[in-house]
Amino acid sequence: MKAVLRLIPAAWLALLVAAPLVLVAIMALSWQAEGVPPYSPPWAGEGINPDNLRLLAEDPHYRDALAQSLVVAALTAGLCLLVATPMGIAIARAGRGRNALLGAVLLPFWTGFLIRIGAWIGLLRDEGWINSVLRALGWIDQPLPLLYSNGAMLLGMVHAYLPFAVLPVFAAATRLDPVLEQAAADLGATPGRAFLTITLPQLLPALAAAFLLVFIPAAGEYVIPELLGPADATLVGRVLFQEFFQNRDWPVASALAIALLALLLGPIILFQRLGRSA
Amino acid sequence: MTPRLSLTAVTRRFEGVTALDGVSLDVAAGEFLALLGGSGSGKSTLLRVIAGFETPDSGTVSLDGADLAGVPPHRRPVNMMFQSYALFPHMSVAANIGYGLRREGRPRAEIEARVAQAVATVRLEGMEKRRPDALSGGQRQRVALARALVKRPRLLLLDEPLGALDANLRERTGFELRAIQRESGAAFVMVTHDQAEALALADRVAVMDRGRLLQVAPPRELYERPATRFVATFLGAANILSGARTADGALHCHEAACTLRAPTPIPEGTAAAAIRPERIRIATTTGDNTAAGTVEEAAFRGESSLLLVRLAGGALIRVSHAEEGGAPPPRGTPVHLAWDADAVVPLAE
DSSP, rough: OHHHHHHHHHHHHIIIIIIIHHHHHHHTSEEOSSSSSEEGGGGGGTOOOOHHHHHHHOOOHHHHHHHHHHHHHHHHEEEEEEEHHHHHHHHOOGGHHHHHHHHHHHHHHHHHHHHHHHHOOOSSSTHHHHHHHHTTSOSSOOOOOSSSSHHHHHHHHHHHHHHHHHHHHHHHHHHHHHHHHHHHTTTTTOHHHIIIIIIIHHHHHHHHHHHHHHHHHHHHHHHHHHHHHHHHHOOOOHHHHHHHHHSHHHHHHHHHHHHHHHHHHHHHHHHHHHHOOO | OOSSEEEEEEEEEETEEEEEEEEEEEEOTOOOEEOOOOSSSSSHHHHHHTSSSSSEEEEEEEEOOEEEETOOOGGGSSSOOOOOOOOOOTTHHHHHHHHHHHTTOOOOOHHHHHHHHHHHTTTTOTOOOOOOOGGGGHHHHHHHHHHHTTTTTSSEEEEEEETTTTTHHHHHHHHHHHHHHHHHHOOOEESOHHHHHHHHHOOOEEEETEEEEEEEEOHHHHHHHOBHHHHHHHHOOOEEOEEEOOOSSSSEEEETEEEEOSOOOOTTTOOOEEEEGOEEEEOOOOOOOOOEEEEEEEEEOOSSEEEEEEEEOOOEEEEEEGGGOSOOTTTTTTTEEEEOOOOOEEBBB
């Protein structure tokens, strides 16, 4: 019985994680071909194709896409931390209102993702609410180019990923002993000093975890940059989509996916270490 | 001379509950004062008012004559040792102890010297680099004490400083605390619920109940002459006999079938008196300040035996029988008890 129980997750991982990964890896080493599926595997006669991975390393188009994705993910994670740190601490200290506030953070999480993106588009587009109001107030003549900008993209990313950052900060903040800040005050620390020297250092592991929890999924984000970002935001998710569906170059797309995974392996391992030490 | 700490009619209410009710108290420089009371007596609230974590609704707190109203905790020359010790878990012992000096912006060399001195005072040499979670309870207690003392506060507040230690460590640490207090010259105000600790360590003990100060006196006076029934009960061990005041200033105690007479007439309105067990002896006299009864239990206590004597009126009283007085009477023996007039302590309600 125990063996069977252990077999279920093993089978799950083998079927839904390992097998697709192996497939993607094989594809990354295959040749583009006409047909369905549009590639010929290494054993079909042509052997292993090293060009896909080499292309990623050499062609600035792909290199930049990967680099830009990491930058956008880091910016998103950093902005999320800036917002989530005060939020998480405040919610942890809210007393009776705590559950309501936590619900308010999670509520958007449970509503449709595309609806929220649609709402941002409605707010930010040239004839959107913000531009209409500004124009009605007479503050602007021409609509501000809010939508399809880096700002709109980051706004959407932060909005979507914020709960991932708030929860670990909140959980760590509830475990803080409020007497410690009093002790710091008693020893002559101003409230700001006490926060910087006592509260913040104790939250550091949680802040790092929150950063990675946002950074890792944000690096591969496709929908938000596509719908809110500028046309020239060639993030890896978008490039991957183009290779797969427009160029029908499955091997290059697969190589990109493998490269992103390899880049994220470091942060993922770091995150798991943090989880174990916390 | 201006007292180090002066409290005048300090009152604090929480949602209808009066935690402190007009507390007035002076603490002299270099004095060790114990605030003694049960839970909910207001003793911890009083400590937090002095430290600045609570603002009194009325009344004043002043230090060396300077009013502390509106002075936030971090600017008060007062330090507190917290009941939970409140050590900073992410800092070493040395960093914990030096925290207050760094906040004062002292030069690094001075901080190091003073931390080393404080570490030596509490005998934690060799532990400087450890984190609090790698210390025993007794060691943590010392770090907390050193961290508060290193700032050389004019007044040190201690919230149940020995509360988390086991019985063995308690006695020794108590003596050390006393020695450190004498040496530092700071005034100490210690909160405790343990009357033995208060009596053993403090120069004066302030007994609190329901937000009020009932009696402030040196330990011996408090022990021998408790002012009220509550104080006598809280200090424990004393026999408390209820009775009715007679016209000539004695107290007739029905349940003990005896008349208690103090050296001076018992004040009007008094309905109880305390007699300590060690002031009662077995005798053959009769009259006032004597009672007859039967030994119900006898317990050997080393230097003395504790007898429980059922009096003719039904009351059960405790008698401490010194060993040099010979073997105590066995159970069931009828005895006569007597005590001196100055052993009778009239108690206010």
